[in-house]
Amino acid sequence: MAEGDAGGTRRWFGTGLLIIFALSGCSGLIYQSIWSQYLGLYLGHAAYAQSLVLAIFMGGMAIGAWWASRYSLKWGNLLRAYALVELVIGIAGALFHPIFLGVTAFAYDSAFPAMPGGWAVQSFKWTSGALLILPQAILLGTTFPLMSNGLMRRLDVGNGSVLGGLYFTNSIGAAFGALFATFVLLPAIGMPGAMRFGAILNVVVALIAFLMSREAETVPATAASGASTRRPPVERLLLLAAFITGATSFVYEIGWIRMLSMAFGATVHAFELMLTAFIGGLAFGGLYIRKRADGYADAARAGGWVQVLMGLAALASLILYDHSFEWVAWFLNALGRSSASYDMYNTVTAVIAMLIMAPAAFFAGMTLPLFTLALLRAGGGEASVGRIYATNTIGAIVGVFCAVHLLIPLLGLKLAMIIAAAGDLVLGVVLLRPRGTPYSSRSYAASAAISLVAVVITLVAARFDPASMASGVYRHGNASIVKADQNIDYYRDGKTASIAVFSSKAMSTRSIATNGKVDAGIRMDDSGKPSADEITMVLAGALPLLYHPQPKTAAVIGFGSGLSTHALLGDPRLERVDTIEIEPAMVEGAKLFGSHVRRAYEDPRSHIHIEDAKTYFAANQLHYDIILSEPSNPWISGVSSLFSEEFYKFVPRHLNKDGLFVQWVQIYETNDELVGTIMRSLSGSFSDYRVYLANASDMLILARVEGSFGNVNEEALKYPELQAIMKRVGVGTLADLQAHQLGDRKSLGALFDSLSRRVNSDFYPVLSLDAPRARFINQMASTIYNLPGADLPYREVIGGLPAPRADQIELNPTYHYTARVHRASAMADALINDQLLSGKVDAGDTALLVYVREIAGRCATPGDLQSAYLQIFSTAIATIPYLEAEHRRRLWDKPAWITCDNQAPDVKAALDLAAALARDDWPQLQQQASALLSGDRKQLLPRVQDWLLRTAMLAAIGNKDFSGAIEIDDKIGKDVPTFPDTLNYLRYLRVHATLENARKG
Known part of the structure; x- marks a missing residue:
């Protein structure tokens, strides 16, 4: 062979090896990225998992590199040895998922319960976690010296060029692998699939390397010089x-x-x-x-x-x-x-x-x-x-x-x-x-x-300003909270996260944040209205106390401000409350909330544990009457595992027979589909649940493993300390509590099924992948948010939850439904009592009521039938879903404010429909709404048509005519325009009717 041909062959040979080493680096970082998520499930926090994976990954590579350096001189073909190592790595990668399942099942079911204390559990957990990835890491460590020395043996080029080239290609492949794993593989095939893809890469690399290793290697004399005892x-x-x-x-x-x-x-x-x-x-x-x-x-x-x-x-x-x-x-x-x-x-x-x-x-x-x-x-x-x-x-x-x-x-x-x-x-x-x-x-x-x-200079110039680091700039676009009238009261970089506590003098509130994300806020001034977060935290603690017949033990996952633990301890029946928090700085910082969370720190029944919740439960084999889960938001890396199907299967194993589980779910910075995904993930492990809106942005799920819920234990509302804290947040009566309820499994299961077809799994992490985008866009789970204030009484007809009397519930500024109840009552009274100009109703509602009174009550000729329909139905929408039965009948069913009987036919048809809806006359309502849609629709605006379609379907459901509801959608619905903000309610009605029709049939 000519010298030029030989040189070209060597160049192509070297280039080929660099390419396969890039593929090897890609697979290695796929493993590292996915290992971090696997071990995050086991260790309980992404930060711990990342540090362990890094340490074991690098440690294993050190062992492998040392071993290869010691014995490689005895091998005549390092490239063939490299091919064999890549093949074994691939086989191990393919087997990792079932091995992980086996090890963790053994740990939770057998090892942890048999161990004497926390140190033993921690030692076993970290050791077994390390052993899961150590063998592959050791093998990965051998690849660089084997490839480097094999290439230097075969190519007559400078050693520095070989080393630098290999380091570059392996690292650039690794950089690509990190991105590819998270942005492509995880969404498409989940964690097990990503591991198998990495394994396939290793096998491909092994085959190519084996084919390229057929020629023998020549060991240079200089290569062996380091083998002597003299260093x-x-x-x-x-x-x-x-x-x-x-x-x-x-x-x-x-x-x-x-x-x-x-x-x-x-x-x-x-x-x-x-x-x-x-x-x-x-x-x-x-x-x-x-x-x-x-x-x-x-x-x-x-x-x-x-x-x-x-x-x-x-x-x-x-x-x-x-x-x-x-x-x-x-x-x-x-x-x-x-x-x-x-x-x-x-x-x-x-x-x-x-x-x-x-x-x-x-x-x-x-x-x-x-x-x-x-x-x-x-x-x-x-x-x-x-x-x-x-x-x-x-x-x-x-x-x-x-x-x-x-x-x-x-x-x-x-x-x-x-x-x-x-x-x-x-x-x-x-x-x-x-x-x-x-x-x-x-x-x-x-x-x-x-x-x-x-x-x-750096000691002086690098400020690391807590006001910026706690600002949560990625959420609101504010580079510093000081500009937003906030003062830093506490800041600490903990093991897993940086914790800040800051206060606002103007609002008299104090908040605690993790890595800039506010987890809880409390109004420190007792004379002011509570913050929205307080209502959520108090209700999370109080709800299970009101439903459990005799609660004695409770566990809280996530300390937050400590207010939920404080609320639970307001019930004298409880004998022990365990609060499990993984970051010590969170517990330390929350002390600044003072008397608002006093019982969490001072009550002898309160026990705070710095640990991962799953490990704590498994190691201590404890069973509780109440388990309350208040983790941080699911868009945060590692947190979505506390909203997963596997977690919801784990929780019932640690509940007593009548035990209750409470789950907090955000409805802000998320969307309906993701909330539906959480509910579908939970529903498979619980026989019944009740859903509450604590405020305009927080949802609470109360679930039980067996049976269904009974009535609220009103006696629990009379315990002085619990009563005081519930009155503070505006939920002091049974009527207040019922106003916050959205429904139960029977009434809401179809809604959540219509919102999502997915579940969130530990190994197919829908939330951690999709929730960050929803947070960035600042989406809202609007269907859930609007359900209690929707334009039709879904809660009452499907869920059996009648609207409350306005004078029986407190007007809560953080919960929009209470405002709508009070508004509807004021509108009804103004029309019934002919007090439209009294000033008790705002100007917009007054103008609406005056128009309706003139064309409906005094038979004024409507100039525009489209407008007449719209105004009458708008008044019905603003009142009927929020008025208790007697009040809405007085307003719409042969009311005194209608003083004539000669309305235009179209106006009379609209009034008759509103009257049927007000008196729950479902057969009549179904017939009237369907008739309007089946006739000439020119006088019906698209929005009115959409509302009438849903009205007809809801009336059919109220009439137990589930097949009729489906038929209305099939025959009439195909020609009715739909709107993004109401489409999910239309799907809800369809899915609910389909499920009930199947049960009935």
Whole structure:
């Protein structure tokens, strides 16, 4: 073969190996991303899972690299060994899901209950979690030294070029894998499918590598030099350097992710974008050094300059970070909120993450090739690759655990990052120590001086302002809460999250936030109206007390402000309340709510546990009369597992026979489909549930495993401490409580089925993938929100919940339904008593009532029949669904305010229909609404047609004519226009009628 042909063949051979190593890197990061989510389910928090996965991933790779470096000289074909390793990794990836299910089932069912205490449970959980991924991580660790040494054996090129090229391709493949796993694989095929896809990649890589490994390798004489017992004098320094740079790099990664989560939001998308920015920086560092490493006369000294630049870039990132909140605020306010804007927002956050993370990561990507090259040149031999790689990954393990468990919780994010940067700077200065030349002495002094000045400047200039970090800029576009009249009362960077407590003097409220997301707020002034959050937290605690015959034990998942625990302890029947919270700083910060949550801290029945809820329940094998789940929002990475089908199957195992489960669900920053998904996930594990709207943005589900609900125990409302706290939030009577109820399983099951066909599973995490977009768009579960205030009495007809008397319920400013009840009562009284101009009804409603009185009550000729229909039906819509039976009959069924009997036929038809609806005359209403739709529709506006269609179907349901409701939709509905805000109610009626017709048949 000609020399040119041989050279071309070698180039193509090398390029082919670089490509398959990129695929290997892609599969490796698919595993790492998905492992984090698997172990998050097991360990109970995404932050713990990420740190464990990073540590075990890097630790396993260190073991694998060390093992490969020790024994690779005995192997004649490293590329074939690499192919075998990739094949085994693929097989392990394919088997991971069933193995995970088996291990976790054994842990929860057998291991945890048999253990003596918390330390044993924790040890078993973390050890078994580590062993789940350690074998694959060890095998992954062998791939870099096997591929590197195999390629150096086969190609006659510089070692620096090989090392830099492999580092780049593997890292760029990894960066792609992180994005591909989260944005493509998870939504399409879930976590098990993503693992299988990674396994397929490994098998493909193994087959290609095996085909390319047919030619024998030649072991250079220099490759074996490191096998002797004599080690190069510089080896200890280079291994120490690799260890330090590995540790600092991963302190940076953990720190940056924690920092930027407060600017971007702690979503699974944001995490993967940040991880990609970090790995991408590493990759391009490797690419840059690939063409230059072999030209450095002193690779160790070059590494010293790189370490100094890395430390300086890390310090600069801390100063840039202060501005990230302003950048995010500017982009949010400029972009607007839409689905397309969310994709742009992710792009923007990726750019910001790269600006902050990529420079230091770029230099970090140079260090491993340079230190490896330096050791090779010093005579370390082929084993140098594995030794440096192993030591670097051991440093990464130390960095991860120091960051999560020591530096961040003890010193805070800012000092943790500065200490890591100082470590890089000191290492760089040591590597630049004088070598006997004036130049080396000057550069040494300059690097030391620059490093010292940079640390001092960063200590002063990097503000890490709690007012910005607690602002939740990713939600509202405000870069600082101080601008919104808020004062910081408490701030701490905890192990899993950063907790802030802040107060507003103008509103006299105090709030507690996790990574900028407010979890609870309480009005501290007892004389003022309570906050909306207070109603939710008090009702969450009170509801099960009002339905359980004799509650003695309760558990609360998620401490929040502590108010729900405080409310539960207002019932003297309870003997024990366990509150499980995973972040200690949350419990510490909530103490600032003072007397409002006093019982949570001081009542001897209250016990607070810092633990994952599933582990705590399984380890202690406790059973409760009440379990209350108030986690943070499901768009936050890792939280959606507390709204999953698997979690709802787990909860009943820890409830007593008559036990009750309470679930809080947000209806703000989400949508109907996602709320329907949660309800479908829950419904499979509970025989009955009742749904309440605590306020305009929070839903509470009260569920029981067996049987159905009885009546409310009104005696429980008389316990003094419970009564006092419920009166404070405006739910002091049975009528107030019933006003908040939406319905039960029988009446609402069809609604939730019509909203969603999906369930949220641990392994197919619908919420964590879709909820961030809904949050960004600022969607609302409007069908749920509007149900009590809908334009037809769905709650009464389908759910059997009559409208209350206005004088029996408190007007609650945070719950729109109570306002509509009081408004309807005022409108009815004004029309009945001919007091339209009394000022008790606002101007818009007065104008409506005056018009209706003239054309209906005094037989004025309507100038426009479309308008007449619209105004009469608008008045019916504003009153009938919110008036108790007698009041609405007085208003519409042969009322005194109608003083003539000669209305125009169309006006009379509209009045007769309203009267039939008011007196619950379902056969007549069904016939009249259908007749109007079947006639000439020119006088019926599209909105009126839509309302009449739903009226006819609801009347048929009220008449138990379920097949008739379906027939109306089939025959008439196809020609009736629909509207986005009422379409779900139309589907609700259809699904409910179909289900009831099936039961009836």
